Amino acid sequence: MAFSWIVPSAIWLVLHFTAESCRRGAVSAPRASGVCAKGTVTASSGQAVPPGTNITVSCRLAAPPGASWCWAAIFLNSSEQIRGQGGSVSKTFLLSSLGKHTFTCKSICGDKAKLVCGMDILAGTPPDEPRNVSCIQFGTKGRPTCTWHKGRLTYLDTAYGIELSNGTDTFCFPQETPNPVFGSGTLSKLDFNSNYTVVVSASNQLGNASSQPLTFMLVDIVKPHPPDFLVEFDDSSATSCSLSWHHEAQAQHYRLRYRPLSSSTWSTVEIFSREKYHLQGLEPDTAYEFQVSCRILPSRGLWSDWSSTQSQTPAAVPAGILDVWYRQQDLGPGHQNLSLFWKVSLVKPQKNPASSEQIRDNVCYGIRVSALYQGRAGQAASLRANSTAQAPSAGPQMFTTPWASGVLVSWEEIPAPQQRGCITAYHIYLHRSSRQGQPEVHAVPAGKVPRSLHIPVLQPGEHHELWMTAATAAGEGPRGNSDSVCLEGAGDWLTLVLVCSFLILSACVCSVPPARKVFQWLLSLLLPQWHSKAIPDPANATWAKSLTATKAELSAPSSPFLPSAFQEPETTPVEESWAEPPEPGDKLLVGSAGSRGHWPREQQLYQRLLLEPEYISSPGPSARSPEPEPEPIPLFPFLPPGPCCQGNLSLEGVKLSGSSFPR
Structure with missing residues (x-):
C-alpha cells in the first residue's frame, strides 16, 4: 500500500532536482551597440532583426583627431560604406539577406586605418512550431528520450526545451545535442501509473513557438529489449520443437516467426501470457531461422526488435517396410553361412503449391490436404490460412452471465467479411471500477470450443466492465460491445437465511404443547385489542x-x-x-x-x-x-385458535x- 505512492513520489522529487523551470516567450534584447576605449558604434535596432529591416549605424571617436585630414569611417563586412570628418559619422542600411552582418568603426588618417570598435547585427526569423514530437524509452529501467523536427533555419540563437507535466507540476528539460534540423532531450525516470503530457517549446529574440501536446503513459512508449530464447528439439520427432524465452519486463504478448533458410517467406505465430511454445509442422533435416519479439501489453506499447537464432531439425526416422532377403551357403557338415540383405526406399516429401487464382486477399480459408494412393485418399491434414490479412474491422459480440464467484463470458464469431483474415486470438478486458491503471487482459486462442471463458473471483458489490477484441496476424481490431457486471452481495442471502431460520425455529417450538401454550400467552399480550373482542x-x-x-x-x-x-x-x-x-x-x-x-x-x-x-x-x-362480526385475519395460521372466539x-x-x- 505504501509502496504504491512512495515510488511515484520519489520519482517526482527527482524531477524537481533535475529539471529546470520553464521560460517561454521571446528573449528581449537591448539596443545593439559596441563601446570601446577609442570610440563607440551604435545601431538604431536590436542585435536581431527580420530580413528587410532598415537600421541606422553611427560611429563616434572618443577623441576627435587633431589633423584635419583624419576621418571616421563605417565598414560593413570589411567593406567601407561611408567616412566623415569631425570624429563621427552615420548611415542607414537595408538588411535584405539572412545571416550575420558585421559593422566596424575605424579612424583613417592618411593611408592608415585603425580599428576603433565594432558590432554584429543578425537578420533571422522566429522559430517554427516543432513537429513530429515523439518519446521512447528503451527497456523498462531506462529513461525516456524525446525527439522533434525543428522546421526552417532561424539564423539566430534559438533555445529549445521539453515541458513535462503530470497534471499538477510542469518541468523543463533542455535540448541536449544541438542539431540544425532535429532536436532531442532526455527526461528523468517516470513511473508506470501516471499520465504525462510533453510539449516542446522554442524561443529566440524574434518570437517563440510550441508544439502540439503529446499525452502518454509510460507503457505506451517503452520499447522492450529483444527477449532471449532457446530452441530445443524432441528426439522422438523431427517435425516439432519447443521454444522458451525469458524477458525482464514480463511481457504479455510475443510474436514468433520462422522460415527455412532456403525460403524468404515467414510464418508468424502470436503467443499471449506464456514463455514457452511448442511448434509443429517443421520439415525434417532442414535448417531454420527463428525470431521472437515482444511487447508489455497485448494492445499497448511498442514492439521490441527481433531476436534471432538458427537451428536445424533432426533427420527423420525411416518409416517404411524393409525389403529383406538372405542367402544360405553350406560350408560343411553342421556348418552354414547365412548372409542377410535388406533395402529401404525413402521418398522425399513433395511440395505442390495450390492454384492461387481463386484465393482472395484478407479472407480466411480452411485447407485440407490428403495423399492419394492407387485411387484412394488417405487421412487428411487440415489448417486455416490466408494469403494476406488485416486487423479485424469489428469486435466480437459478447455476453456475460454471473456464475459461481465470477462471470462466464461467451461470444459469437465475427462475421467473415469483418474478420479480414484468420482470427488468431481473442482478448477479454476486465476493468474493475475500484482500481486505477490498466485493465486485466485474458487471452483466448482462436478455435476454442465452446467460445466461452470463466473469469473467477470477482468482488461482490463491485462494478466490473468487460469488453472483447479479436486479432489476426496483422494486429488487433477494435473493441466490440461492452457490459457491466456486479455480483450480488452476501447481505441479501444472510437476511433470507435468518428469516427462514426464525420461521423453522418457531414451528419447532410450537410443536411442543407446553411451549405452544407459553407462546400463545405471549402472543395474546402482543396482539391488538380487536383480536380478543x-x-x-x-x-x-x-x-x-x-x-x-x-x-x-x-x-x-x-x-x-x-x-x-x-x-x-x-x-x-x-x-x-x-x-x-x-x-x-x-x-x-x-x-x-x-x-x-x-x-x-x-x-x-x-x-x-x-x-x-x-x-x-x-x-x-x-x-x-344479528349481522355476523368480521372474522379477524390470523397472524400465525399454524397456531390453534385461542380462547377468544x-x-x-x-x-x-x-x-x-x-x-x-x-x-
Whole structure:
C-alpha cells in the first residue's frame, strides 16, 4: 500500500532536482551597440532583426583627431560604406539577406586605418512550431528520450526545451545535442501509473513557438529489449520443437516467426501470457531461422526488435517396410553361412503449391490436404490460412452471465467479411471500477470450443466492465460491445437465511404443547385489542326484546292455554338429549281445557323456552339474526385458535327431552 505512492513520489522529487523551470516567450534584447576605449558604434535596432529591416549605424571617436585630414569611417563586412570628418559619422542600411552582418568603426588618417570598435547585427526569423514530437524509452529501467523536427533555419540563437507535466507540476528539460534540423532531450525516470503530457517549446529574440501536446503513459512508449530464447528439439520427432524465452519486463504478448533458410517467406505465430511454445509442422533435416519479439501489453506499447537464432531439425526416422532377403551357403557338415540383405526406399516429401487464382486477399480459408494412393485418399491434414490479412474491422459480440464467484463470458464469431483474415486470438478486458491503471487482459486462442471463458473471483458489490477484441496476424481490431457486471452481495442471502431460520425455529417450538401454550400467552399480550373482542350478550339482540313483550301477553289470565293460577317456575337448564326419535305411529296427546292429560309437562317446557331467552341465542328461522362480526385475519395460521372466539348458539340440531321436567 505504501509502496504504491512512495515510488511515484520519489520519482517526482527527482524531477524537481533535475529539471529546470520553464521560460517561454521571446528573449528581449537591448539596443545593439559596441563601446570601446577609442570610440563607440551604435545601431538604431536590436542585435536581431527580420530580413528587410532598415537600421541606422553611427560611429563616434572618443577623441576627435587633431589633423584635419583624419576621418571616421563605417565598414560593413570589411567593406567601407561611408567616412566623415569631425570624429563621427552615420548611415542607414537595408538588411535584405539572412545571416550575420558585421559593422566596424575605424579612424583613417592618411593611408592608415585603425580599428576603433565594432558590432554584429543578425537578420533571422522566429522559430517554427516543432513537429513530429515523439518519446521512447528503451527497456523498462531506462529513461525516456524525446525527439522533434525543428522546421526552417532561424539564423539566430534559438533555445529549445521539453515541458513535462503530470497534471499538477510542469518541468523543463533542455535540448541536449544541438542539431540544425532535429532536436532531442532526455527526461528523468517516470513511473508506470501516471499520465504525462510533453510539449516542446522554442524561443529566440524574434518570437517563440510550441508544439502540439503529446499525452502518454509510460507503457505506451517503452520499447522492450529483444527477449532471449532457446530452441530445443524432441528426439522422438523431427517435425516439432519447443521454444522458451525469458524477458525482464514480463511481457504479455510475443510474436514468433520462422522460415527455412532456403525460403524468404515467414510464418508468424502470436503467443499471449506464456514463455514457452511448442511448434509443429517443421520439415525434417532442414535448417531454420527463428525470431521472437515482444511487447508489455497485448494492445499497448511498442514492439521490441527481433531476436534471432538458427537451428536445424533432426533427420527423420525411416518409416517404411524393409525389403529383406538372405542367402544360405553350406560350408560343411553342421556348418552354414547365412548372409542377410535388406533395402529401404525413402521418398522425399513433395511440395505442390495450390492454384492461387481463386484465393482472395484478407479472407480466411480452411485447407485440407490428403495423399492419394492407387485411387484412394488417405487421412487428411487440415489448417486455416490466408494469403494476406488485416486487423479485424469489428469486435466480437459478447455476453456475460454471473456464475459461481465470477462471470462466464461467451461470444459469437465475427462475421467473415469483418474478420479480414484468420482470427488468431481473442482478448477479454476486465476493468474493475475500484482500481486505477490498466485493465486485466485474458487471452483466448482462436478455435476454442465452446467460445466461452470463466473469469473467477470477482468482488461482490463491485462494478466490473468487460469488453472483447479479436486479432489476426496483422494486429488487433477494435473493441466490440461492452457490459457491466456486479455480483450480488452476501447481505441479501444472510437476511433470507435468518428469516427462514426464525420461521423453522418457531414451528419447532410450537410443536411442543407446553411451549405452544407459553407462546400463545405471549402472543395474546402482543396482539391488538380487536383480536380478543368478547362474545356479545344475546339478551341485547332485537329478537330478545320482542320476546320480552310476548312474555307479558303469555302471562295474561285470559289465555285459554294456561291456568289462572300459573306461577313462574324455577329455571330449568336446557339439556341436549341423544334420545331416539319417535316412531312414525306415535301421537302427541294434548288434553282439553278441562282435563290436563299431558299438557302441564309441555306447558312448562314451552314456558321455560319463552321466558328464559338469555340462554337461547336464536328463537328460530322467523326471528332476525344479528349481522355476523368480521372474522379477524390470523397472524400465525399454524397456531390453534385461542380462547377468544365468536359465534351464535343455535338449537336447530338440539333435541329436548321432557324427562327432566317435573309433571
